[in-house]
Amino acid sequence: MAVNRWLVHREAPSPNWNARKLPITLVVLHYTGMTSAADAIARLCDPAAEVSAHYLIDEDGTVVRLVDEAHRAWHAGRAYWRGVTDINSASIGIEIVNPGHEFGYRPFTDAQMEALVPLLADIMRRHAIAPADVIGHSDVAPARKTDPGELFDWDMLARYRLALARPKPRMRLIYDNDGAFYLALERLGYDIADRAAAIRAFERRWRPHRITGEIDGHIGALLFELLIQRDMAKDT
Known part of the structure; x- marks a missing residue:
């Protein structure tokens, strides 16, 4: 089942994909970590770079599709989540334009979040993805990645039941060891x-x-x- 057409504003087909080996059970959110959307798209579409994602969301809320969801995009790299090591095969990758920690990390724009919510909701509905399985790049590659980072508005996604809500514990808990x-x-x-x-x-x-x-x-x-x-x- 394809994404609703009204959620995608333009296409920038990337050649960087191959066949999936697993069913889609995860969504992985990233920041681009580059100085502009144009540079990020150019890299995600460059065969020599060997990276890609299914979608990119620009700072003005424009949603760009780069790889069809049926295909395995190359966005997670060496990664792991709950026993799965081929995260690219099991996931849909969404890049959100932001310079990242290297080039002047800043809050994500309202337009980006407002574009992400319906796109993510549509993906989760079509693939029966649970809120617990919407994760960040740093979650699946903690030793290598920091995106989408501490300024990303996970709480907004949780309000729409598109991610787990952040608990507010009232007491401390020290494990036995x-x-x-x-x-x-x-x-x-x-x-x-x-x-x-x-x-x-x-x-x-x-x-x-x-x-x-x-x-x-x-x-x-x-x-x-x-x-x-x-x-x-x-x-x-």
Whole structure:
């Protein structure tokens, strides 16, 4: 089932894709991390770059389709989420224009978020993707990536039930030992091979105002409540 035509404003077909090997179960959100939308599109369409995404959202809200959803775009790279290592095969990738941490990271525009919401809702409806499976690039590649970053408005997506809501724990939770915490983090979905990077990625998504890379009672409580929230959603 194709995306609704009114959600896409123009096409910029990229040659950088191949066949999927898995069903679509995830959406991965990125920032472009380049100085302009034109530069980002040029790179995503350059065969030598060997990168692409299904969609790009410019700062004025223009939605550009680069790769058909039926195909495997090359946006996640070396990545992992809840046992899946071929994230490109299992996901739809959306690039959101933003210079990123290297070129002057800034809040995403209202127009971008207002374009993302209906696009994402349409994708999730057609592919039966759960809010827990809308994730950031840093979630699937914590040791390599920081996008879409701590300024991305995940709370807005949660209000539309397009992502898990950020819990507001009223108490601290210290796990019996660090191993128990990391097992819970892995259960949520994260690759824990680089433990500090996994914690920073978790914080960037769920506690963006304080990123330390260290376990504390607040992120312990956040993790516990997120697991409950996700598992309860599965049962409804």
